[in-house]
Structures are given as structure tokens and as C-alpha cells.
Amino acid sequence: MAEKTISEIAKLCADCGTCQSACPVYQAELTEPNSPRGKVNLAKALADGRLAPNPRNRSLLYQCLVCGGCEHACPQGVEFNAMMIEQRNRTSGGRSIPWLKKAALFLYQGFILRRVLWLPRLLARTPLKRRLSLPAFQNADLKMIAGGDREKEYDVLLFPGCVFTYFYPHKTVEIKALLEGLGLSVLYPEGLQCCGFPYLSQGWGEKFAKLKDKNEAVFRRFRFRQIVVPCSTGVLAFRKYYDLPGTEILELSEFLYKHCPQAAVDPSWAERLPGPFTYHDPCHNLKSLKLRKEARHFLERFGDRFRDDDSGLCCGFGGIFKVGFPAVSKKILNKKAAKLDELGVSAVVTSCPGCYLQLKENLDVPVYFFSDIFKRQVKSEK
Ligand code: SF4
Ligand code: SF4
Numbered sequence: 001m002a003e004k005t006i007s008e009i010a011k012l013c014a015d016c017g018t019c020q021s022a023c024p025v026y027q028a029e030l031t032e033p034n035s036p037r038g039k040v041n042l043a044k045a046l047a048d049g050r051l052a053p054n055p056r057n058r059s060l061l062y063q064c065l066v067c068g069g070c071e072h073a074c075p076q077g078v079e080f081n082a083m084m085i086e087q088r089n090r091t092s093g094g095r096s097i098p099w100l101k102k103a104a105l106f107l108y109q110g111f112i113l114r115r116v117l118w119l120p121r122l123l124a125r126t127p128l129k130r131r132l133s134l135p136a137f138q139n140a141d142l143k144m145i146a147g148g149d150r151e152k153e154y155d156v157l158l159f160p161g162c163v164f165t166y167f168y169p170h171k172t173v174e175i176k177a178l179l180e181g182l183g184l185s186v187l188y189p190e191g192l193q194c195c196g197f198p199y200l201s202q203g204w205g206e207k208f209a210k211l212k213d214k215n216e217a218v219f220r221r222f223r224f225r226q227i228v229v230p231c232s233t234g235v236l237a238f239r240k241y242y243d244l245p246g247t248e249i250l251e252l253s254e255f256l257y258k259h260c261p262q263a264a265v266d267p268s269w270a271e272r273l274p275g276p277f278t279y280h281d282p283c284h285n286l287k288s289l290k291l292r293k294e295a296r297h298f299l300e301r302f303g304d305r306f307r308d309d310d311s312g313l314c315c316g317f318g319g320i321f322k323v324g325f326p327a328v329s330k331k332i333l334n335k336k337a338a339k340l341d342e343l344g345v346s347a348v349v350t351s352c353p354g355c356y357l358q359l360k361e362n363l364d365v366p367v368y369f370f371s372d373i374f375k376r377q378v379k380s381e382k
Pocket of ligand 2: 022023024025026035036039063064065066067068069070071080
């Protein structure tokens with residue numbers, strides 16, 4: 001850990017329990033070991049050597065989405081995510097990650113990145129589809145839009161992340177077109193890998209470091225002003241764990257709010273819906289990057305077609321969390337679904353590829369990505 005040790009972070013905890021109401025896992029399970037406070041005490045005991053790692057406490061260590069909810073709520077400023085990631089790396093180092101989670105990581109970032117798509121496509125037709133959270137695959141040839149000119153300075157580098165590269169590649173095509181329609185020069189270079197956060201958050205620092213090195217090598221080949229990532233988890237990874245001095249890294253809604261606030265939404269998109277829609281705040285947007293007003297700046301232009309959900313409820317995906325703890329994930333998702341029923345909405349918009357996958361594959365209402373609400377091919381001032 002670069003700045004503080006686990007013990008230094010943990011000793012800030014005042015045992016107040018404020019974090020419990022913000023924790024989707026605690027709210028699903030209602031046991032103290034599953035609370036953020038319980039995990040702070042566990043991480044501290046493991047770090048101090050008062051407790052030796054065993055299957056029970058390893059499992060507890062992984063019963064956390066690293067969603068940032070507790071960190072956001074904590075009055076003491078306990079840096080929970082950094083502590084959890086460090087403790088998982090110490091306790092596990094990737095070796096003790098359960099086989100199913102490893103299989104999912106392998107599928108998401110290993111096989112898939114090497115273009116061996118037949119295996120996940122095959123598995124997506126089996127009962128393992130749900131267990132591994134595999135979506136229906138969409139076809140889009142990203143080679144058609146990939147590439148870059150080393151002599152040119154681009155406005156933005158688009159980093160779509162692995163879900164929008166391999167599961168929903170048409171979203172990468174659409175987001176690039178949206179940004180270009182706003183008058184921006186957009187670089188989508190070949191050779192980008194997953195940001196690596198799924199490995200890092202699971203305690204597999206070595207794998208993360210390899211992906212980081214490969215991405216940084218691609219970044220160094222080109223000139224661009226900003227990196228735009230339609231995924232707040234990727235933004236967190238780049239800001240906190242990459243070496244990108246002087247580069248502005250922005251999540252998509254944050255970028256549009258800051259640099260293209262006049263970007264026009266498409267009223268006909270909402271008119272085609274059977275009723276009002278809402279927005280699902282991804283945990284890392286709301287709780288880690290503190291992005292709330294950015295998406296709403298655009299969503300509120302739809303008037304009363306937009307019904308705000310200010311619950312901040314998690315969708316239960318958490319990347320690999322869902323694979324490891326499907327029952328807990330389901331309870332968390334059910335709460336979200338109940339909230340959507342209560343709001344009486346007929347569609348959901350979100351701005352995280354992971355939430356998009358989770359909601360799209362599991363809800364009965366249509367799910368859209370944030371970029372879908374904008375007019376296509378409309379030139380506006382940057
Ligand atoms: S809110 Fe912060 S200080 Fe209070 S119990 Fe949770 S981690 Fe500890
Ligand atoms: S990061 Fe999220 S899931 Fe993990 S303990 Fe904190 S609030 Fe709970």
C-alpha cells in the first residue's frame with residue numbers, strides 16, 4: 001500500500017456502525033462479520049498477525065463488492081477500498097481465489113482478450129451462463145473503428161473497458177460516434193486491455209500489473225488531451241493505480257458535463273418508451289467518484305418522463321462478486337428491482353457497463369446505457 005498501512009487505516013475506525021446502512025452486503029445478510037466494521041476488524045487482525053488466514057475469514061474478506069458505500073458514509077474517513085484491496089492481495093495473492101471466480105476472470109480478461117471467443121460463447125448457451133454472468137453476445141467489428149495516427153493530437157482517447165469491448169462492442173461504436181458527433185477527435189487505439197481492476201480488487205496484483213503495463217505502453221504511443229472511460233471502475237483504476245501524470249481521466253457523464261454541457265438529448269428516445277424511466281447510479285460513480293449531478297444535468301431535460309431514484313441502491317453485480325456469492329447478489333438485486341417497481345418506471349438508464357450487464361440480463365424492463373439518451377450525429381460546441 002503506497003500511503004498508509006492497513007493498521008493505520010483501520011485504527012481510524014471508531015466502531016460507530018454508520019457504515020452499516022450504506023453496505024449492500026450487510027443489508028442483505030444482517031450479520032456483524034458481514035458489516036464494513038466487521039471487515040475492518042478482520043483486516044486489522046489479519047494484518048497484525050492476531051488471526052491466521054483460513055477458509056472462513058478468506059471468504060468473509062471476499063464478501064464485499066468494493067463498492068465504496070461504507071467509505072462514502074464513514075465519518076472517520078476510513079479508506080476501506082484501499083485497505084480491502086491490500087488485505088486481499090496479502091491474504092490471497094490470487095492463489096486462493098475460488099476456481100469459479102478464476103474461470104470468470106479468465107473468461108472476462110484472459111480468453112476473451114486473446115480473441116478466443118468460442119469458449120464464452122459456448123458457455124453462454126449452457127446453465128453456466130447465469131452463474132458466470134455471461135450476457136448474450138453482440139456482434140460488432142471493433143477493428144473497423146480501431147487505430148490511431150501518432151502524428152496527431154486527439155481530443156480524447158476512448159477506453160471502453162472489457163464489457164463494452166467483448167460483450168457489447170456496439171456500445172463502443174456508438175459512444176465513439178457520439179463523441180465524434182460532438183465535434184471531438186477520438187482515438188480508439190488497438191491493443192487496449194482490461195483496466196485490470198477486477199484482478200486488483202480480487203487480490204491478484206501481479207495480473208493487474210501486467211495489464212497496467214500493456215495499457216500504459218499503448219497510451220505512450222499517442223498524444224491526446226483526455227482519457228474518457230464509460231466506466232467509473234476504470235476511472236478509479238487509472239486515477240489511483242496507473243502512472244498517468246498530467247492526464248485528465250474522466251468518466252463519460254463527467255466528461256460530457258464538463259466539456260460538452262450543451263450536448264443534445266434525444267426527446268424521441270424517451271417518447272418511444274411505454275412510460276417514465278429512471279437512472280441507476282453505479283456505486284463507483286456515486287460513492288467513489290461522487291458523480292451525481294453530472295448525469296442528471298442531461299436526464300432532467302426529459303422533464304417528467306424522468307423519475308429520479310435517489311436510493312443509491314446497488315445492483316449486486318460487483319464484477320466477480322456475483323460469481324462468488326450469487327445468493328447475496330440476488331438479494332441485493334431484488335431490493336433494487338423492488339425500488340424500481342415502487343417508482344413505477346418502464347425503463348432504466350445506467351452509466352456503468354457492469355451495472356448495464358447485470359440489469360439488462362436480469363430485469364423485466366428495458367435497460368439503456370447513458371449514451372443512448374443523446375441525439376446521434378449532432379454537432380455542437382465542444
Ligand atoms: S462508519 Fe467508519 S468509523 Fe464507523 S464503524 Fe464504519 S468504518 Fe468504522
Ligand atoms: S465496499 Fe461496499 S460491500 Fe464492501 S463493506 Fe463497504 S459498503 Fe459493504
